[in-house]
Amino acid sequence: MTRRLAQVAKKVGVSEATVSRVLNGRAGVSETTRQSVLTALDVLGYERPTQLRGERSRLVGLVIPELQNPIFPAFADVIGGALAQRGLTPVLCTQTKGGAAEADYVDLLLQQQVSGVVFAGGLFAQADAPHAHYHRLAERKIPVVFINAPVKGLDFPCVACDDSVAAEQAWRHLASLGHERIGLVLGPADHEPSRRKLAAARLVAQASGAPLSDAFVERSIFSLEGGQAAAARLLERGVTGIVCASDPIALGAIRAARRRGLSVPRDLSVVGFDDSSFMTCTEPPLSTVRQPIEAMGRAAVDLLCAQIQGAQSHPGELLFEPELLVRGSTAPPAPG
Numbered sequence: 059m060t061r062r063l064a065q066v067a068k069k070v071g072v073s074e075a076t077v078s079r080v081l082n083g084r085a086g087v088s089e090t091t092r093q094s095v096l097t098a099l100d101v102l103g104y105e106r107p108t109q110l111r112g113e114r115s116r117l118v119g120l121v122i123p124e125l126q127n128p129i130f131p132a133f134a135d136v137i138g139g140a141l142a143q144r145g146l147t148p149v150l151c152t153q154t155k156g157g158a159a160e161a162d163y164v165d166l167l168l169q170q171q172v173s174g175v176v177f178a179g180g181l182f183a184q185a186d187a188p189h190a191h192y193h194r195l196a197e198r199k200i201p202v203v204f205i206n207a208p209v210k211g212l213d214f215p216c217v218a219c220d221d222s223v224a225a226e227q228a229w230r231h232l233a234s235l236g237h238e239r240i241g242l243v244l245g246p247a248d249h250e251p252s253r254r255k256l257a258a259a260r261l262v263a264q265a266s267g268a269p270l271s272d273a274f275v276e277r278s279i280f281s282l283e284g285g286q287a288a289a290a291r292l293l294e295r296g297v298t299g300i301v302c303a304s305d306p307i308a309l310g311a312i313r314a315a316r317r318r319g320l321s322v323p324r325d326l327s328v329v330g331f332d333d334s335s336f337m338t339c340t341e342p343p344l345s346t347v348r349q350p351i352e353a354m355g356r357a358a359v360d361l362l363c364a365q366i367q368g369a370q371s372h373p374g375e376l377l378f379e380p381e382l383l384v385r386g387s388t389a390p391p392a393p394g
Contacts, residue, residue, distance in 0.1 A: 062104055069098040070143070093145020100147060118362065119167040119175035120148045121160060127280060127306055128334035129349070133178040133205065136355030144363055146173065153180075161191040168194070174201035174362045183207035186248040201365030203358045207250040208375050215361045215372040219349040219380050221254035225301065227382040228329040228347055229262050232299040235390045237327060241274040241297035243288040243307050252277075252303055259301065278307055285310025286317075289328075293318060298326060298391040305330040305337055308344055312387065323389035333383055342386030350378045 063074040070077070072091060079087050080095040087095075093116070118141050122130040138148040149172065151163040158166070160180050167175055175195060181187035182204050189209060195202050196212055208216040232240050242259055244252035256275065263270040273295055278284035285307030289300055293314060302308035308330030315326040322328055322342060330337065333348035357376055364372065 062102075065102055066095060066098045066104070069102060070094045090145055094143055097142050097145055097147050101142060116146050116173040116366075117149050117167075117170055118146045119151055119163070119170075119172045121151045121163055121175060121177045121180055123153050123160075123179040125152055127304065127332075128336070129305070129332040129351070130178060132334060132351050133355055136352055137176055137178065137359055140356050140359035144359065146363075161188070164191040164195060168198060168200070172200065173366050174203075176203050176205065176358050176362060178205045178358075182209045183250050184246060184248045185210075185250060201362050203362045203365075205354065205358055215365075216375040217354045217358045217361065218251075218375055218377055219354065220377040221251045222258035224331060224347040224380040225255035225258040226262050227380065228301040228331070229259050231329065231345070231382055231384065231388065232301065232327055233262075233266060235299075235327065235388060237299035237391050238268060239274070239295075239297045240270075240299045240301065241276065241289075241292035241295070242270070242301050242303075243276050243278050243285055243292070243311065244303045245280060246277060255301075255303060278303075278310075280304050280306060282306045282310040282313065286314040289314035290317070293320070293326070299328070299388070300326065301329050301331075303331055305332045305334045305344060305346055308346065308387070309340065312340075312344075323387050324392055327388040327391070329388060333381075338385065340387075345385045345388040346383055348381045348383055350380070354378050 063077050066077045067074045076087060076091060077095055080092050120134060120137055122134055125131055134150060141148045149167065149170065153160060182189065182192060183206060192209055192212055202214045204214055204216040206218045229240060242256065244256055246252065260270050274292065274297060276288035276292055278288040285302060289311035292300060300311050302311055308328050311328045312322050315322050320326055328344070330344050330346035333346045337344040337346055361372060
C-alpha cells in the first residue's frame with residue numbers, strides 16, 4: 059500500500075497524503091487532482107478502490123501519423139503526460155501500413171465518447187486529402203486541437219511551429235556560410251507546413267538577389283529513403299547545401315551524399331527540421347531547426363481543456379518560435 063501511494067504521488071506530483079485522501083473518498087482535494095490520481099492508478103496498473111470503480115477517467119484521443127519519425131513519439135510523450143495531469147486518459151491512435159485509417163480511428167473515438175481529440179500530424183495538414191472525418195467531429199461538437207496545420211473551414215484551434223521562420227533560419231544559415239546553390243527537400247505539394255517553408259525560402263532567396271529555381275526544389279515522403287532519393291536528384295544538379303523538412307529526410311540526404319563518395323559537410327551541408335531524438339549522436343551531428351515540442355504539446359492540452367470546460371472562443375493558430383541549432387553537418391562550401 060505504501061509503495062502504491064508513493065508511486066501514484068510521484069506520477070501526479072502531489073503528496074502521499076493527498077493520494078490517500080482521494081483513495082478514501084475524503085474531502086479537501088480538488089476535482090482536477092482527484093481525477094489525476096485516478097488516472098495514475100489506471101496507468102500504473104493498480105485497481106481502484108471498490109467505491110471508485112464505477113468512475114471512469116475521461117478519454118482523449120491522441121492521433122499521430124507514425125512512430126518511426128522520433129518527433130511523433132516525443133509529442134505523444136509530452137501530450138500524454140499533460141493530459142494525465144489534468145485527469146484525462148490519452149487513447150493513442152497510430153497509423154500503420156495496412157492498419158486503421160485516420161477516419162476509422164475517428165469513428166472509434168466517437169464510439170468511445172471521448173472528451174476531445176488532439177491530432178499531432180495527419181491528413182489535416184494536406185489540403186487535397188479527405189477531411190470529412192474532421193467535419194464529423196465538428197458536427198458532434200467534440201473539442202479538437204491540431205498541431206502544425208489548421209484546416210480551412212473548421213473552427214478548431216491549432217498549435218504550430220512557425221514554418222516560415224524555420225525555413226528562413228535554415229536558408230540564411232547556409233547562405234551566410236557562402237552557399238549559393240541551396241536545395242530544398244519538402245513534403246507533398248499540398249502539405250501546408252511545406253508550402254509555408256517554400257514560400258519563406260523563395261522570399262529570402264529573392265531578397266538575397268538569387269531567386270530559388272524550381273530545379274532546386276524536390277518533394278519527398280517523410281522518411282530516410284525518401285530524403286535519400288530526393289537529395290540524390292538535387293546533387294545531380296550541383297547543390298552544395300540542402301534544407302530538409304524533417305530530420306529523417308536530412309539523414310537520407312547525408313546517406314545520398316555518402317553513396318556518391320561525397321563528404322558531409324565538406325562537399326554538402328545539410329540542415330534538418332525538428333531536432334528529434336539522437337540528432338546529436340549522428341555522424342556528423344545534425345544541424346537542424348528545433349520545434350519547441352514541450353511548449354507546443356502543453357499549449358495543445360491547455361486549448362483542448364479550455365474547450366472541454368466550455369470555452370466558446372479560442373486564439374486561432376498559435377505560432378511558436380523555432381530555434382536553429384548549428385552542429386557538424388554544415389560548413390562553408392569546398393573551394394572551387
